[in-house]
Amino acid sequence: MTASPSPSRDMASSRIFETLKQDLIRGRFAAGEKLAISALKDHYRVGLSPLREALNRLAAYGLLEQVNQRGFRVPAMRLEELDDIAGLRAQLECMALTQAFQAGDPEWESQLLAAHHRLRRADEHPERVEEWEQAHLRFHRALLASCGSHWLLRFIEQLHDQFDRYRRLAPPNPAVREMLDRQHGELVELALSRDIGAARALLDDHIRLSHGVARGCCQPPASNDD
Amino acid sequence: MTASPSPSRDMASSRIFETLKQDLIRGRFAAGEKLAISALKDHYRVGLSPLREALNRLAAYGLLEQVNQRGFRVPAMRLEELDDIAGLRAQLECMALTQAFQAGDPEWESQLLAAHHRLRRADEHPERVEEWEQAHLRFHRALLASCGSHWLLRFIEQLHDQFDRYRRLAPPNPAVREMLDRQHGELVELALSRDIGAARALLDDHIRLSHGVARGCCQPPASNDD
DNA sequence: TTGAATAAAAAAATCGATTTTCTTGAGATG
DNA sequence: CATCTCAAGAAAATCGATTTTTTTATTCAA
Numbered sequence: 001m002t003a004s005p006s007p008s009r010d011m012a013s014s015r016i017f018e019t020l021k022q023d024l025i026r027g028r029f030a031a032g033e034k035l036a037i038s039a040l041k042d043h044y045r046v047g048l049s050p051l052r053e054a055l056n057r058l059a060a061y062g063l064l065e066q067v068n069q070r071g072f073r074v075p076a077m078r079l080e081e082l083d084d085i086a087g088l089r090a091q092l093e094c095m096a097l098t099q100a101f102q103a104g105d106p107e108w109e110s111q112l113l114a115a116h117h118r119l120r121r122a123d124e125h126p127e128r129v130e131e132w133e134q135a136h137l138r139f140h141r142a143l144l145a146s147c148g149s150h151w152l153l154r155f156i157e158q159l160h161d162q163f164d165r166y167r168r169l170a171p172p173n174p175a176v177r178e179m180l181d182r183q184h185g186e187l188v189e190l191a192l193s194r195d196i197g198a199a200r201a202l203l204d205d206h207i208r209l210s211h212g213v214a215r216g217c218c219q220p221p222a223s224n225d226d
Numbered sequence: 227m228t229a230s231p232s233p234s235r236d237m238a239s240s241r242i243f244e245t246l247k248q249d250l251i252r253g254r255f256a257a258g259e260k261l262a263i264s265a266l267k268d269h270y271r272v273g274l275s276p277l278r279e280a281l282n283r284l285a286a287y288g289l290l291e292q293v294n295q296r297g298f299r300v301p302a303m304r305l306e307e308l309d310d311i312a313g314l315r316a317q318l319e320c321m322a323l324t325q326a327f328q329a330g331d332p333e334w335e336s337q338l339l340a341a342h343h344r345l346r347r348a349d350e351h352p353e354r355v356e357e358w359e360q361a362h363l364r365f366h367r368a369l370l371a372s373c374g375s376h377w378l379l380r381f382i383e384q385l386h387d388q389f390d391r392y393r394r395l396a397p398p399n400p401a402v403r404e405m406l407d408r409q410h411g412e413l414v415e416l417a418l419s420r421d422i423g424a425a426r427a428l429l430d431d432h433i434r435l436s437h438g439v440a441r442g443c444c445q446p447p448a449s450n451d452d
Numbered sequence: 453t454t455g456a457a458t459a460a461a462a463a464a465a466t467c468g469a470t471t472t473t474c475t476t477g478a479g480a481t482g
Numbered sequence: 483c484a485t486c487t488c489a490a491g492a493a494a495a496t497c498g499a500t501t502t503t504t505t506t507a508t509t510c511a512a
Contacts (some may be wrong), residue, residue, distance in 0.1 A: 010294055011465065013282070037494070049275065049466050052495085056239070056279045060286035062380075068236055069473055071494060081376065088377050095317065150307070151314050151388075154288075155381050162377075237495065263464070275496050278465085295503055297464060455512085462505070472495070481486075 013050035017057050024063045025161055027169045031077040062162065079218045082166045086211035089159040094200045096156060099147040101196050108146040109192060115142035116188045123181060139184060167210060170217035180209060239276035243283050250289045251387055253395045257303040305444045308392045312437035315385040320426045322382060325373040327422050334372040335418060341368035342414045349407060365410060393436060396443035406435060
C-alpha cells in the first residue's frame, strides 16, 4: 500500500460538474435562464473545455437543457412537472422501501440509525442549511440503501435532485417542517420493526407533504424570458 | 410520416453521441473495453472536443463509465445487473401501462396500431435487423406513450437501452422470437379493450421472456481485464 | 530473481485560438 | 408604417497544440 488516503483530486470537469449541480439544485440560477458560457467560465475560474463537458453531463442528467446551436438553459419550473416528479418519486421510493425492508441486514439498520442521528444533530443548527440538506439527503439514501437495485436507487436519486430544485425555492414552513422531522424518526422505528405496510404509507405521506410545500413556490407559467 | 420539421442539422457532438450510443447498444465494443479516444476520433472522423462532450453525455446516461484520470470504458456485462435492469423494467413498464390505459385516447390507439403495423412489416424482412429494432423500440414506446409521466418514460427508455445491450448479444432464438411477436399483437388487443389486468400480466411475461433470452449471452464474471 | 525507482512513451485533460452560427439593428423596400 | 435584407457583433462550437497524468519499460540494488 502506498500514499495518503488518496485525496484523489479529480478532474476540473468533475469539480465544476458537482459545483454547478449543487448551484442548480439550490436555485442560484433563474428557471428558464440562458447560461452565458463565458460568464460561467469567469465566475467559476475554469477553462472552456471542462466547463462544456460538465454542462453536457448536466444536460444528460436533466438539470440543464441543451438547445441546438444556442447553448444551455436552466429548465423552466412547471407545476405539472413537479407533480410528475413527486408522484413518481413516491411510487419508486415505496417500491424501494419494500425491497429494502426485505433485504435489510443489521449493518443497514446501523447505518440508518447513524444517518438519523446526524440528521437530528443537524436539526439543532437551523442556520447551517447546507449541512442539514446533506444530512437529509443521506438519511433518505440510507433508508433505501439496502433495496438491492442499483438502477432504482439511481433513478430515485435523480428524482430527488429534481424535486429539491423545487422544494428549496418554496417558503419555509416551520409547522410542516416539524411534522416532516417527526416522520423521519417514525420511519426509522418502522424500519427496525419491518412494518412494511405502515412504512409505505408513512413514506408516501412524507413525500406528499413535502410535495405540498414545494408546490408553494411554483407560480403558473409567467411569460417572462431573458 | 413527414420529414423532420426542423432540418436544422445538429452539432457534431450530438451526431457522434447518437452514433456512439447505437454502437454501444449494438455491442460493437467489447464489454469492459477501454475506449481509446484518439482511435475513436480517427474512426468516426470527428474532432476531440465534440467527441469528449459526447462521451461525457454517454457516461451520464449510463452507457459508459468514466474513471478519474484514465478515460472512458464500456461497462462490464454482469448477470446480476441484467437481472436488475429487467426486473425494474418490468415494474416500471407495468406501472406506465396502467396509467397509459387510463389516459389513453383514440389518438394513442391509432398510433399504437400504426406502430404495430410497422413492426409486423419489419418482421417480413429478417435481414434488415436495424429496421426491425427501430420498429420494435417504437412499438414499445407507443404502447406506453400516453401514460402522462415524462420522467417515467425517460427512465423506461434508459432501461430499455441498457436491456438491449444485453439482448442483442444473445444468440437468436426463433421459437421465442415468434412467441414475443405474438405477444405484441395481443398487447394491442388488450390495449384497445383496456384490459389492464391481463395486459400487465402479459407485459410482465413479455419482458420476463425476453430477459430469459438475454440471459443466454451473459457468462459468469470472468477475471479478464484490459 | 525480486522489487523499488525512474525515465521514456502514451494517453487524458485542458487551454487558447479559430471557425461557425445566431442575434441584433440599421437601412432599404413595398 | 411594417417587413425584409444584410452586415456587424456576440455567442457557441470546434480545432490544434500544450500540459498533466498514467502506463510501460528499464535499470539498479537487495
